Structure formats: C-alpha cells, structure tokens
Amino acid sequence: xxxxxxxxxxxxxxxxxxxxxxxxxxxxxxxxxxxxxxxxxxxxxxxxxxxxxxxxxxxxxxxxxxxxxxxxxxxxxxxxxxxxxxxxxxxxxxxxxxxxxxxxxxxxxxxxxxxxxxxxxxxxxxxxxxxxxxxxxxxxxxxxxxxxxxxxxxxxxxxxxxxxxxxxxxxxxxxxxxxxxxxxxxxxxxxxxxxxxxxxxxxxxxxxxxxxxxxxxxxxxxxxxxxxxxxxxxxxxxxxxxxxxxxxxxxxxxxxxxxxxxxxxxxxxxxxxxxxxxxxxxxxxxxxxxxxxxxxxxxxxxxxxxxxxxxxxxxxxxxxxxxxxxxxxxxxxxx
Amino acid sequence: xxxxxxxxxxxxxxxxxxxxxxxxxxxxxxxxxxxxxxxxxxxxxxxxxxxxxxxxxxxxxxxxxxxxxxxxxxxxxxxxxxxxxxxxxxxxxxxxxxxxxxxxxxxxxxxxxxxxxxxxxxxxxxxxxxxxxxxxxxxxxxxxxxxxxxxxxxxxxxxxxxxxxxxxxxxxxxxxxxxxxxxxxxxxxxxxxxxxxxxxxxxxxxxxxxxxxxxxxxxxxxxxxxxxxxxxxxxxxxxxxxxxxxxxxxxxxxxxxxxxxxxxxxxxxxxxxxxxxxxxxxxxxxxxxxxxxxxxxxxxxxxxxxxxxxxxxxxxxxxxxxxxxxxxxxxxxxxxxxx
Numbered sequence: 001x002x003x004x005x006x007x008x009x010x011x012x013x014x015x016x017x018x019x020x021x022x023x024x025x026x027x028x029x030x031x032x033x034x035x036x037x038x039x040x041x042x043x044x045x046x047x048x049x050x051x052x053x054x055x056x057x058x059x060x061x062x063x064x065x066x067x068x069x070x071x072x073x074x075x076x077x078x079x080x081x082x083x084x085x086x087x088x089x090x091x092x093x094x095x096x097x098x099x100x101x102x103x104x105x106x107x108x109x110x111x112x113x114x115x116x117x118x119x120x121x122x123x124x125x126x127x128x129x130x131x132x133x134x135x136x137x138x139x140x141x142x143x144x145x146x147x148x149x150x151x152x153x154x155x156x157x158x159x160x161x162x163x164x165x166x167x168x169x170x171x172x173x174x175x176x177x178x179x180x181x182x183x184x185x186x187x188x189x190x191x192x193x194x195x196x197x198x199x200x201x202x203x204x205x206x207x208x209x210x211x212x213x214x215x216x217x218x219x220x221x222x223x224x225x226x227x228x229x230x231x232x233x234x235x236x237x238x239x240x241x242x243x244x245x246x247x248x249x250x251x252x253x254x255x256x257x258x259x260x261x262x263x264x265x266x267x268x269x270x271x272x273x274x275x276x277x278x279x280x281x282x283x284x285x286x287x288x289x290x291x292x293x294x295x296x297x298x299x300x301x302x303x304x305x306x307x308x309x310x311x312x313x314x315x316x317x318x319x320x321x322x323x324x325x326x327x328x329x330x331x332x333x334x335x
Numbered sequence: 336x337x338x339x340x341x342x343x344x345x346x347x348x349x350x351x352x353x354x355x356x357x358x359x360x361x362x363x364x365x366x367x368x369x370x371x372x373x374x375x376x377x378x379x380x381x382x383x384x385x386x387x388x389x390x391x392x393x394x395x396x397x398x399x400x401x402x403x404x405x406x407x408x409x410x411x412x413x414x415x416x417x418x419x420x421x422x423x424x425x426x427x428x429x430x431x432x433x434x435x436x437x438x439x440x441x442x443x444x445x446x447x448x449x450x451x452x453x454x455x456x457x458x459x460x461x462x463x464x465x466x467x468x469x470x471x472x473x474x475x476x477x478x479x480x481x482x483x484x485x486x487x488x489x490x491x492x493x494x495x496x497x498x499x500x501x502x503x504x505x506x507x508x509x510x511x512x513x514x515x516x517x518x519x520x521x522x523x524x525x526x527x528x529x530x531x532x533x534x535x536x537x538x539x540x541x542x543x544x545x546x547x548x549x550x551x552x553x554x555x556x557x558x559x560x561x562x563x564x565x566x567x568x569x570x571x572x573x574x575x576x577x578x579x580x581x582x583x584x585x586x587x588x589x590x591x592x593x594x595x596x597x598x599x600x601x602x603x604x605x606x607x608x609x610x611x612x613x614x615x616x617x618x619x620x621x622x623x624x625x626x627x628x629x630x631x632x633x634x635x636x637x638x639x640x641x642x643x644x645x646x647x648x649x650x651x652x653x654x655x656x657x658x659x660x661x662x663x664x665x666x667x668x669x670x671x672x673x674x
Contacts, residue, residue, distance in 0.1 A: 013473055013474070013477070014477065016470075016474050017473075017474045017477035017478055020474045020475075020478065021477075021478045021482075024478065024483060024486065025482075025486065028483070028486035028487055028489075028490065029486060029489060029490070147624065147627060147628060147631065148620075148624055150627070151569070151620070151623045151624040151626075151627040151628075152620045152623065152624065153573050153576065153577075153619055153620065153623060155576075155577075155580060155595070156616045156617075156619055156620045157620075159595070159604060159612055159616050160613075160616060162604055163604055163609060163612070163613075166604075166605075167604065167605070167607050174604070174605045175605065215631075219634075261476075264476075264477070264478075264479040264480070265479075265480075267479050267481055267482075268479070268480075268481030268484075268574070268577045269573075269577065271481070271577075271581070272577050272580050272581065275580060275581070275599065276599065276604075286485070286581065287581055287582060290485075290489070290581055290582045290583060291582050295489075298485070298486075298489065302482045302485060302486060305479065305482060306478060306479060306482050309478075309479045310477060310478075313477060
C-alpha cells in the first residue's frame with residue numbers, strides 16, 4: 001500500500017514539474033524585449049539587405065513561427081507541436097528541423113554522461129565508505145582529494161586535463177569527437193578513432209563525479225558508524241567485513257536520492273565540459289546556438305535536457321521506493 | 336550515604352572555573368573547536384579577497400589598458416603576459432576576481448534570504464501555506480536550474496534596463512533560481528523548532544508571529560544558515576562562470592567566466608598559451624575549494640557527530656575519565672570507612 005501511494009505521489013509531482021518546465025520553456029524566451037525575429041532580421045540587415053527585403057523576411061519569419069497570434073494560441077500550438085515531436089526549425093540553419101540537429105548531438109552527450117555518472121557513483125560510494133571506516137591518514141587523503149575534485153568546477157578540471165593530455169604530453173587529440181574526414185558510423189575503425197577522443201572528456205567528468213559521491217558517502221558512513229546498531233553488533237563480536245556491509249547498506253539510501261538530486265546540478269557543468277573539448281554534444285549545440293541567437297534550437301535543447309533530467313530523477317525515485325523497506329512497510333506516506 | 340560526595344566530585348569536574356566570566360567564555364570558545372581545515376580555508380579566501388580588492392591599488396596597469404598584442408608571452412614587464420585583447424593578465428585577473436566575488440556575494444545572499452524566508456514561513460506556519468510553498472519549491476527543485484538560468488540570462492542580453500546588464504543582473508537571476516535547496520532544508524529545521532516549548536511560551540506571552548520567527552526560531556537555524564550561505568556563495572560564483580562560458584555572461588565586464596570564455600574562443604589551449612587560461616582556472620578552483628572546505632569544517636564545528644576525534648585527544652579523554660573514576664572510588668572508600 002505504502003509503495004503504491006509513494007509512486008502515485010512521485011508521479012504527480014514529476015508531472016507537475018514537467019508542466020511547469022514546459023510553460024517556463026515557452027514563456028521565458030518570449031519575455032525578451034522585442035522578439036527573436038527582430039534580432040535575426042537586424043542581423044540580416046547588417047549583411048546589407050534592402051529594407052523592403054527585410055520587411056518581407058520579417059513578416060515571413062513572424063508567420064512561420066506563429067508570432068503574430070495571441071500568446072495563448074501560440075502556447076497551444078507549441079504544446080501540440082511538442083506532442084507531435086516537432087521542435088520547430090532552426091533560425092541559423094533554416095530550414096533544418098531542430099529535431100535533427102538534436103538527434104545528431106544527443107548520442108554523443110549520452111555516451112559521455114551515462115557511463116560517467118553511473119561509474120562515478122559506484123566508485124565514489126565505495127571510496128567514501130572505505131575512507132570513513134578506515135579513518136586516519138587514509139580518510140584524510142581520500143577526503144581532501146575528493147573534496148578538491150568535487151569542488152573543482154567541471155570545466156576547470158577539463159581545461160587542465162586537456163592542456164596536460166593534449167598539449168604537454170601530446171597523447172590525446174586536442175578536441176572534437178572523431179578525426180576530420182571520417183563520418184559517424186558503426187564501423188570498428190570509427191569506434192576506435194572516436195575512443196581516442198572520448199577519454200579526456202570522460203575522465204574529467206568521471207573524476208568529479210567520484211569526488212562528489214565520495215564526500216557525501218563519507219559523511220553518511222561516519223554518521224552510521226556512531227549509531228546504536230553498530231555499537232550493538234560490535235559488542236556481539238560481528239566481524240569487520242560483515243559490519244561494512246551493514247553500514248554500506250544503510251548509508252546507501254540517502255546516496256540514491258543524492259544521485260537523483262545531483263543529476264540536475266551536474267548538467268550545467270557537463271555541458272560546458274563539452275564546450276572545452278569541442279565535443280559535438282548538446283552543450284556544444286547549445287553554445288553555438290546561443291552565439292548565433294538561434295532561439296528555436298536553444299528552446300529545443302533546454303526542453304530535451306529538462307525532460308531527460310526529470311525522467312532520470314523520476315526513475316531514481318521509483319527505484320528508491322522499491323529499495324527502501326520503510327516505504328514498502330509504511331501504512332501511510334511520510335510527509 | 337555515598338551519593339553526596341559523588342555529586343560533589345562530578346560537579347567539580349564539570350565546571351572547573353564558574354566564577355570568572357573569562358573562564359566561561361574560554362570554555363564556550365573551546366567547544367567550537369576550529370580545526371586546521373578552518374584556518375586553511377579562511378587563509379585562502381582571505382588572500383584571494385585581498386588580491387582582488389587591494390591588488391588594483393598597487394598594480395601599475397589597468398584591466399582595460401591595451402599593453403601588448405594577442406597572447407604575448409610572460410615577460411618581466413607583464414609577469415603573466417597578455418590576453419587575446421592585449422590586456423595585462425594580472426590586471427584583468429584582479430578585476431575579474433573582484434567581479435566574480437561580488438556576483439557571488441549578491442547572488443548567494445539573495446538566494447539565502449529567499450530560501451530562509453520561504454523555508455521559515457512554511458516550516459513554522461504549517462497548514463495550507465506550507466503545502467503551497469513546498470509544492471512550489473519541489474517543482475522548482477526538479478527543473479534543472481541551469482536551464483532556467485540560460486533562458487533568463489538570454490533575455491538579460493537584450494534588456495534595455497541599465498543596471499541589469501552587468502554583474503547585478505546576472506546576480507539577480509542566479510539568486511532567484513538557486514534558493515530552493517536552502518528553503519527545503521530550512522523548512523525541515525523550522526518545523527522541528529516550531530514544536531519546541533519555548534515557542535509556546537513566546538506565544539503565551541503575546542509575541543507576534545514575525546517577532547517569534549526572528550527571535551525564537553531564526554537563532555536555532557543560525558548555524559545552518561551560515562553554512563548554506565557559504566555553499567550558495569560558491570555555487571553562485573560557479574553559475575556565473577558556467578553562464579559566461581556559454582556566452583551568456585555580462586558583456587563588456589570582466590569576470591572569471593568571461594576570461595575563460597575568451598580564452599577558449601581564441602584557442603588559447605590548443606596554441607599552448609597557458610597564461611591565458613590557467614590563472615582564472617586556478618583562482619576559480621581555489622575559491623570553490625576553499626569555500627566548500629570552509630563549509631565542511633563549519634559543519635564539524637556545529638555538528639559534533641561528524642567530528643573525528645584525534646587519537647591523542649581521545650586518549651587524553653580516556654585518561655581523564657579513568658582519573659575521575661579513580662578519585663570517585665577513593666572518595667567512596669573514604670565515605671565507607673568513615674561510616
């Protein structure tokens with residue numbers, strides 16, 4: 001019963017958040033004084049177009065993007081389009097659909113992020129638990145290094161790694177995701193080529209994720225070490241190995257929620273990491289569309305990222321519901 | 336029989352010098368137990384602040400002065416060379432650090448104030464107001480703040496309102512997107528404080544709600560608020576640099592993020608011009624590291640359960656307890672002999 005209630009409540013919250021995110025995503029860019037089309041047309045104007053041509057382009061764009069209709073109708077059209085999987089057309093690469101630009105970028109980001117987050121979470125938690133249990137010099141060194149890695153902004157570590165790995169040592173390529181002249185395909189040659197470009201950005205993300213998780217796990221495990229069940233089991237003469245598993249399982253629960261919460265916070269830094277390595281993922285797409293004032297692409301990217309983060313958070317929370325025995329056993333949901 | 340002397344001994348041990356106020360103060364300071372971590376982080380932060388505030392007074396070049404060409408190598412006149420605009424790197428670094436710190440201070444404070452106000456109101460009053468405020472907070476927490484930041488600072492780029500164009504506008508946007516964490520944690524604490532007895536006494540004596548919130552609830556959250564503020568400072572500084580690197584920074588203003596933005600835009604990493612990208616990278620890392628280190632040491636000061644006692648101190652404490660027990664036993668023996 002408890003589990004069903006928990007799941008229903010979480011589903012309701014995340015649906016609410018999704019609606020709010022879609023509204024924000026629609027509304028915020030439209031708060032800009034003037035409208036996107038003004039900016040585009042004024043840029044075209046610099047290119048030396050006649051004012052008559054500008055006027056025609058302006059009207060065409062306005063109609064194309066539905067900006068001549070009232071706000072509410074625009075919103076309805078926007079939502080309907082989203083449900084049809086239509087994210088509009090790029091301003092900068094007119095008439096390329098935003099969907100296909102994102103389709104090219106998204107796999108790169110996923111290939112980088114998903115393994116870095118999962119591996120970082122596992123390694124970080126084990127390290128943190130061991131540091132807390134062993135104490136002493138081991139604890140001090142692990143804690144300080146983890147804190148350094150987790151507090152170093154993503155892109156700072158990325159820049160330093162890029163400089164050391166690619167310029168000073170010259171082992172790794174400077175940027176990009178594959179050699180010039182090749183095109184993405186599922187052949188062995190391409191995958192080995194891409195993997196030489198993959199290591200540096202992957203490592204920089206992984207190290208920071210490990211650091212963040214280890215710091216959190218360490219303080220959770222220290223907290224557990226002082227609790228009654230640990231003292232009781234110790235007095236019963238239960239061995240170290242068994243005890244670590246007890247502590248680990250108990251300190252784990254908050255770390256799972258921690259994972260859900262950190263995904264949203266990580267995304268910003270991760271986007272800039274792609275920028276540092278010129279990795280052709282969502283972050284790079286976002287950057288290039290910001291510098292070319294490509295509003296429809298920006299809006300598409302932010303929407304996809306938001307939805308991805310919400311879905312990831314939701315899955316982790318559902319998983320939590322199945323893992324935490326208190327939720328399964330609870331007669332009524334806690335507040 | 337033996338109870339009277341026993342109590343006496345305990346009393347003596349617990350309060351060594353209750354008569355002088357200095358002794359009392361020393362005891363309460365000692366309980367704060369500032370570790371070496373605290374001093375390390377405070378020193379780093381202090382040095383960075385001095386560098387940013389006092390540096391420009393002594394440094395011969397201004398940050399907007401063109402003194403060389405694209406990426407001049409470090410020389411005797413310009414210890415860290417020049418950036419892509421031909422400005423002296425050290426001068427730009429001072430100005431950038433100052434702006435980034437200022438941004439962090441404004442945004443972090445705004446976020447903490449918003450978070451504390453919303454959290455205390457929700458936690459203390461409870462009922463429908465709590466449901467409403469926390470529902471709102473939960474939704475805002477779920478949406479990644481960087482997305483809202485990107486969308487909002489895009490409109491800042493084209494605003495006509497003067498003061499929003501620079502650091503202040505960015506700080507405002509960062510502040511109003513980063514309060515939900517603080518609000519959530521403050522609510523949890525405030526609602527536990529709200530059930531304590533001193534609140535009932537304050538209510539009975541006719542105190543109004545705002546005064547109860549400020550005088551009877553807030554002091555109990557003070558330690559938490561200080562730590563949240565330190566974290567918010569760090570995250571606001573990082574948020575600024577993230578936005579700036581994406582090209583959404585305050586145009587025409589120096590900041591650590593803008594420095595990195597230009598360094599990347601002008602290919603300083605691949606051309607090996609380390610003096611352009613390393614200084615802002617190092618300063619950003621130091622600021623963020625020392626603030627987080629400070630926060631974790633404050634956490635140990637305020638939350639003794641996290642403190643890992645030094646082995647030396649633990650041994651001392653054990654000795655002291657053994658000594659106490661021995662005295663107690665002697666006293667008991669004496670009492671028994673006497674009776």
